[in-house]
Amino acid sequence: MSSPITWLARHLQALLSALGRLLRAPLGTLLTVLVIAIALILPTGLWVIVANARAATNDLTEVVTLTVFLNSDESLQSAKNLELKARTLEKVGKVNLISADEGLKEFREYSGLGTVLDIMKENPLPHVLVIQPNAQNTDHSSLELLRVALTAWPEVDTVQFDSQWARRLEAILNLLQQLFFAVAALLALGVLAIIGNTVRLEIMARRTEIEVTKLVGGSNAFVRRPFLYLGLLYGLMGSLLALALGAVILVALEAPIGELGALYGSTFRLSGLNPEEALRLVLIGGGLGILGAWVGAARHLAKIEPRQ
Amino acid sequence: MIIFDRVFKRYPNGCDALRDVSLHIKPGEMVFLTGRSGAGKSSILKLITLLERPTRGSVVVNGQNTASLSARAIPSFRRNLGVVFQDHQLLMDRPVYDNIALSLIVADVPYREIDRRVRAALDQVGLLGRERVLPSELSIGEQQRVGIARAVVGKPSLLVADEPTGNLDHALAQDVMRLFKRFQDVGVAVVIASHDESLIEEFAQRAIHIETGAVVA
Missing domain, CATH: 3.30.70.3040 (Alpha-Beta Plaits)
Structure with missing residues (x-):
């Protein structure tokens, strides 16, 4: 049983090793992170639309x-x-x-x-x-x-x-909310597949290292650890990029939406994710990263055994 | 230390690699496994290092019957062995230090202790001061020494080597054998698979001769 300091040092080493691998292949990393970010931003955008529509129709007291x-x-x-x-x-x-x-x-x-x-x-x-x-x-x-x-x-x-109008609006918002859950579930699967496949390729590229590590007594958990950190980093970077892209899109839409609102005599302004929602997105991204890496690593690491 | 009791090994392709092999290697003993290529020497080493399990019979290493070891127990079992290969199996993109430290890192040895033991192992094989060098910058003989340092840094009670001098000229091969002898002198059991008859005679240790999967002498 290792001491907590040794345990922490091993995890820190695995994290830094994973970070180093990402930084050594900046273009490949950027492309993967971009794909993850796009997969995360689609349901996030839908969520923002629903949340803003709900916020806008909270002014039903003004309208209804x-x-x-x-x-x-x-x-x-x-x-x-x-x-x-x-x-x-x-x-x-x-x-x-x-x-x-x-x-x-x-x-x-x-x-x-x-x-x-x-x-x-x-x-x-x-x-x-x-x-x-x-x-x-x-x-x-x-x-x-x-x-x-x-x-x-x-x-x-x-x-x-105008009861029909209010009911229709409510039904549309409910539909959009259901659509959000469906799109989010599908794209979460997509993120799992992207990260799982990236980790699989990384495992293939490091086959010799894995074989040697297992031969000198490395457990599956030890061998798997850097790949889990790799998945975590992909997920975190993807979600952070999704937040950044979302902010850029919001800024771009601010003026036209303000103009549209003014035409209806409204001061409505499109708002993005609040800090709690942003944190949730980052945690979901990280969680999907670890899960995708786990699925990819568990399946392929088991097949790699040392040769003599 | 190592007990083979009526061991048979058949590979999935139907090849009978070992047939009714029984042998006993004591703690601190140095033993050569000799025989032609394909005789079954490597299969014996694979059974000792748990890269393979016997089809029949029992293999006991360090008091543990390998047949009863679960997959989860294999890593800790291997940490008590030192293994040296003909092709070294070094990580060529990592410095010498990292290659040797790997055996200790997987065993959760604290970093300060790792540093001390890696330097000690390098000193034993005559490579102290070459920690930051990549294996590709070393000669074949030096690479083999790095492989030996990695095998012994965990202070195993059993050292297993598969044709460790196969790629070396006679002088380098003698150097490597002397290293193994020094480890045996401090109580480490050493099992070496080799077909270099002259070297085996030179070092005058017990030899187990294998032919077509069976012990003949």
Whole structure:
């Protein structure tokens, strides 16, 4: 049994040896790392898209509103009372009363039908409450419950909200999330195959060294160790390059997305991985590297035995 | 030290390499395995170093019956042996020091101890000061000495050599044999497979003669 210092020194030696091998073949290393980075960046990009879409639609409180049309015979005072009553509801964030007069004024301004409206003796529009649900209740089922509750009020004529739009958006995001898991699983297999094959080639190139090491008493674990570090380094470097490429792509997309958002009156900005997610990607890359190297090494090292 | 009891070895291609071989080598003894190429000398060494297992019979080395050793136990079994090859089997892209230290690194010997023992082994084979040289920069005789230093640096109780002088001229071969004799003098058992009859006579040690897979003398 070796001392902890000796054990640590052996691992450090294996790590440095693996690093040295990567640095001695910079072009080959770069190409392999680039392929791993591309394999990692595709699901990461999908994740960023889903996360940003979710963040953007968290503003459903801004977008999804329930329009409550009161009965046409309700007085302004009654409408103000209902506004106060609506504010007390648990699921409600903001309530805005648009009186019949304000409604008519807006309609006159934006419809271009001012002269036609002048002919009418009475304002045909009802008082309207525009209700924004609070942040925790923007999903379809919560909105539907709120709609049913408001419709039950005797002063209310109808309640409208764009439920189809919200449901479709939610379905698309769920689909993208499932797609992310499928793509991530497939590309993780790809990374395993890339690293496993790279390690296999490295094992073939070092066949003599492995034979001699086994002949002088090197265990399979000892022989395998530098290859596991090689896989770890490939995985870590691949994930770090994926992060760097992702950051470059984000910077490149920032301006066009800002312009697109401005066209819709939004200040939405595309955001990349947060530090925790970035760390997770690096750990996943490293883990895939070790696993791929293990699979490649276990299979091929067992076949190499010393000759005399 | 080494006991072969009615050992048979048949290779997958159907070749009977050893037929009913029994032999006994004592601790600290120096023994030559002699015979023509293909007689079965290397097969005996392969069974001793656990590169092969017997088809029948038992092989006991250092008190361990090789038939009962698991694959996981083989590395530690080999660490108690020193093996020298005709073609040296050195890592040509590593300096002499690294080649010799490998035997100690796999045994988890601390680095400070490795340094001391590698220098001692190099001193024993007359190559002290050549630590940083690549094997390709050494003569064939010196490469063989590096191979011997690697074999003895782990302080094995048994040294096994397969045609260690096969590529050397007579003077160099004598030098190498004297080295083996010195290790035997300090209690290391030495088994050498060789067909160099003159060298074997010169060193006057026990010789086991093998012919077509059987011990004949």
